[in-house]
Amino acid sequence: MNTVLDVLPVGVFVLDREFRIVGINSLIELFFGVRRDEMLRRDKREFIFEHVATVVDNFPLFSERILSTYDENTYVQDILVHILPGGGREERWLSHYSKPILVGEHAGGRVEVYTDVTEQVEAEEHINWLSSHMLQLQEKEKKRIARDLHDELGQRIVAQKMGLENLANHLHRVDALRVEERLREMIRESDELSVEVQRISNDLMPSLLDPLGLDETLLWFKERMEDLYQLEVDYQQLGLGGCSLPKQLEVVIFRVVQEGLNNIVKHARASRVRLRIIYSYPKIVIAIQDDGVGFSCAAPRMGLGLRFMRQRVAEVGGTLRISSQPGQGATLRLEIPFYPDVQT
Ligand SMILES: Nc1ncnc2c1ncn2[C@@H]1O[C@H](COP(=O)(O)OP(=O)(O)OP(=O)(O)O)[C@@H](O)[C@H]1O
Numbered sequence: 001m002n003t004v005l006d007v008l009p010v011g012v013f014v015l016d017r018e019f020r021i022v023g024i025n026s027l028i029e030l031f032f033g034v035r036r037d038e039m040l041r042r043d044k045r046e047f048i049f050e051h052v053a054t055v056v057d058n059f060p061l062f063s064e065r066i067l068s069t070y071d072e073n074t075y076v077q078d079i080l081v082h083i084l085p086g087g088g089r090e091e092r093w094l095s096h097y098s099k100p101i102l103v104g105e106h107a108g109g110r111v112e113v114y115t116d117v118t119e120q121v122e123a124e125e126h127i128n129w130l131s132s133h134m135l136q137l138q139e140k141e142k143k144r145i146a147r148d149l150h151d152e153l154g155q156r157i158v159a160q161k162m163g164l165e166n167l168a169n170h171l172h173r174v175d176a177l178r179v180e181e182r183l184r185e186m187i188r189e190s191d192e193l194s195v196e197v198q199r200i201s202n203d204l205m206p207s208l209l210d211p212l213g214l215d216e217t218l219l220w221f222k223e224r225m226e227d228l229y230q231l232e233v234d235y236q237q238l239g240l241g242g243c244s245l246p247k248q249l250e251v252v253i254f255r256v257v258q259e260g261l262n263n264i265v266k267h268a269r270a271s272r273v274r275l276r277i278i279y280s281y282p283k284i285v286i287a288i289q290d291d292g293v294g295f296s297c298a299a300p301r302m303g304l305g306l307r308f309m310r311q312r313v314a315e316v317g318g319t320l321r322i323s324s325q326p327g328q329g330a331t332l333r334l335e336i337p338f339y340p341d342v343q344t
């Protein structure tokens with residue numbers, strides 16, 4: 001029976017009418033980190049107390065619920081079990097489903113099925129985390145925009161208005177040349193203000209994407225990062241020449257590159273960045289590699305940036321891989337599927 005159970009995609013315990021373990025499979029060994037020869041023929045209740053106490057989260061509740069099915073072996077039970085990492089085990093979420101065996105050799109016993117639902121639980125946690133942080137992030141963004149508008153634009157517009165008032169009040173006493181000079185200064189100031197408005201709105205939405213397209217926008221961004229932060233960005237785009245990408249995809253790629261480069265400036269202390277965007281049907285590969293201090297992927301400190309990056313990429317069906325080691329730079333690699341419309 002045990003070799004047959006091994007082909008199943010779920011972990012299985014078969015208990016006889018004394019609740020001794022008579023059937024078990026390899027996924028149970030993996031999930032609970034215990035070898036089958038340590039479990040076979042054991043009383044399941046003893047096994048739970050001896051081996052499972054440190055394996056599952058909230059053991060008192062777990063043992064109470066499982067043991068109650070042995071006291072009254074008549075009903076189906078369906079609970080979620082959190083397996084803690086350690087002792088060769090990985091952290092997992094398992095759905096426990098058990099029911100009495102009614103016929104055959106082990107009638108009066110019980111069968112317990114453990115299904116690994118870690119991915120679903122993590123996806124749900126991720127969604128909960130995102131929705132609770134979304135509001136927080138929006139507030140942070142609003143404050144930043146308000147500060148930019150107030151400090152950068154507000155102050156300068158007030159200064160310009162005062163200059164104009166001053167000029168209006170003294171117009172009859174100042175000679176024409178001086179008036180022209182002041183007006184030209186103000187025109188220059190207005191130009192600067194309009195650049196500033198553009199900067200703020202670019203930060204809100206990469207509006208350059210519309211007129212310029214992705215490639216030119218990334219070139220502009222690369223140059224801006226190089227000028228501002230003395231960073232050398234080696235940017236190359238291959239294979240996208242003739243394709244026009246959907247706007248949503250362009251925004252995702254731009255935002256990912258933006259966060260990737262912002263992270264490099266903030267954390268990496270790098271001097272060179274290699275940025276590649278390569279379209280090789282059916283996917284676009286984006287690689288951002290720096291020569292900075294790197295970080296430990298084993299214990300990554302996920303901020304909002306990387307989480308939102310993952311989220312954006314998942315929304316367009318893509319994947320994100322981060323590889324880095326302390327002292328050896330970091331690489332972000334994204335793969336996004338893209339099937340261009342066939343032009344007829
Ligand atoms: N290129 C990099 N080089 C070194 N460390 C990095 C790099 N990119 C990310 N990190 C590390 O990963 C962490 C998480 O990055 P993430 O973008 O998620 O958050 P953050 O930049 O700290 O904050 P924010 O929420 O503002 O983006 C960073 O705090 C940093 O420690």
Ligand SMILES: [Mg+2]
Pocket residue numbers: 259262263303304305306
């Ligand atoms: Mg960041």
